[in-house]
Amino acid sequence: MEWRLLLTKFNDAFTNMAIDEAILIHRSKDKVPSTIRLYGWLPPAVSIGYFQSLEDEVNLKKCNEFGVDYIRRITGGGAVFHDKEVTYSCVVPINNPLMPTDILGSYKKICAGLVKGLSHLGIESSFVPLNDIISNNKKISGNAQTRKFHTILQHGTILIDTDVDKMFSLLKVPSEKLRDKMIKHVKERVTSINAILGREVDFDNVCNALARGFKEEFDVDLIKGELTESELKLAEKIAKERYKNREWNHKR
Numbered sequence: 001m002e003w004r005l006l007l008t009k010f011n012d013a014f015t016n017m018a019i020d021e022a023i024l025i026h027r028s029k030d031k032v033p034s035t036i037r038l039y040g041w042l043p044p045a046v047s048i049g050y051f052q053s054l055e056d057e058v059n060l061k062k063c064n065e066f067g068v069d070y071i072r073r074i075t076g077g078g079a080v081f082h083d084k085e086v087t088y089s090c091v092v093p094i095n096n097p098l099m100p101t102d103i104l105g106s107y108k109k110i111c112a113g114l115v116k117g118l119s120h121l122g123i124e125s126s127f128v129p130l131n132d133i134i135s136n137n138k139k140i141s142g143n144a145q146t147r148k149f150h151t152i153l154q155h156g157t158i159l160i161d162t163d164v165d166k167m168f169s170l171l172k173v174p175s176e177k178l179r180d181k182m183i184k185h186v187k188e189r190v191t192s193i194n195a196i197l198g199r200e201v202d203f204d205n206v207c208n209a210l211a212r213g214f215k216e217e218f219d220v221d222l223i224k225g226e227l228t229e230s231e232l233k234l235a236e237k238i239a240k241e242r243y244k245n246r247e248w249n250h251k252r
Contacts, residue, residue: 001098001219002033002221002222002223003033003034003035003214003218003220003223004032004033004034004035004222004225005036005038005211005222005223006023006035006036006037006038006039006225006226006227007037007038007039007207007224008038008039008227009039010039010040010041011039011040011041011042012041012043012045012069013045013047013070013071013243014069014071014243015235015239016039016041017071017074017239017243018234018236018239018242019037019227019231020037020089020153020155021074021238021242022235022238023035023037023089023091023153023227023231024148024149024151024153025234026228026231027091027092027093027151028093028148028149028150028151031228031230032228033223034090034092034096034220035089035090036088036089036090036113036214037089038087038210038211039086039087039088039089040085040086040203041082041085041087043067043068044066044067044069044081044082044083045069045081045082046063046068046069046071046079046080046081046170046171047070047071047073047080047082048070048071048072048073048079048080049072049073049075049076049077049144050072050074051076052079052252053252054072054249054250054252056172057079057171057172058070058079058171058172059170059171062169066166066169066170070249072243072248072251073144074148074153075144075145075154076144076145076146077142077144079171080142081171083161083163083166084159084160084161084192085158085159086160086203086210087155087157087158088114088155088156088210089154089155090110090113090152090153090155090214091151091152091153093150093152094147094150094151094152098218098219099152103145104130106145106154107127107129107130107131107154108127109217110143110154111131111133111143111156112217113210113213113214113216113217113218114133114156114210114213115127115133115213116214116216117158117209117212117213118133118135118140118158118193118209118210119213120209120212120213121193121197121201121206121209122197123135123140123193123196123197125141131143135196136191138188139190139191140158140159140190140192140193140196141157141158141159142157143155143156143157144156158193158206158210159190159191159192159193160192160193160194160201160203160206161193161200162192164183164187164190165183167186168182168186193206
């Protein structure tokens with residue numbers, strides 16, 4: 001079985017989320033193969049979960065000051081600061097024989113590809129339900145999923161490095177006292193590839209390791225490809241009509 005591998009490098013938040021959604025729609029219509037996509041964010045961005053309030057979660061003034069995008073995802077979960085990381089998306093039909101049909105099972109299966117990918121970097125890690133991956137008892141990956149048109153879209157982050165202080169300057173916290181406690185807590189509970197290995201690891205090297213992990217976990221031929229012209233056109237349309245739209249991002 002052949003799946004498609006997309007290495008789309010760095011895009012802004014609106015393009016990144018629109019591409020994931022365009023792949024989901026095309027896969028649901030059987031126009032493209034099941035797809036693993038690996039990408040980064042330029043400029044950095046804060047994304048919030050579908051059910052969150054942008055005004056409640058994000059310091060928009062600080063984002064504008066630092067040149068950081070902000071956007072609402074179509075998946076659930078909490079606010080995420082996307083900077084020094086590799087983000088992946090996995091798009092596959094719900095009835096794919098390689099994928100458990102239940103939500104927890106599908107999370108576990110997809111995250112197993114990440115765990116195997118990290119092992120190729122020399123990092124031991126494990127899946128923790130519902131949607132985290134930990135290494136040395138610290139979180140290194142968070143993941144979110146949506147199911148539309150009988151198709152699964154799961155995406156998530158693998159942290160290459162972290163800047164917790166900058167992250168909390170972009171997120172809203174009720175008080176400075178609570179902010180200090182939260183920063184201390186996150187620094188104790190979150191880790192990254194660079195922190196574990198004690199050296200800087202290149203973005204492309206992480207992508208290659210993760211692609212290898214997905215290939216092994218799903219036992220598929222992962223063929224490097226490109227977005228189709230139709231996907232690109234749809235992504236441009238979705239970005240304009242949804243992700244760049246104030247009504248979407250501020251809807252709650």
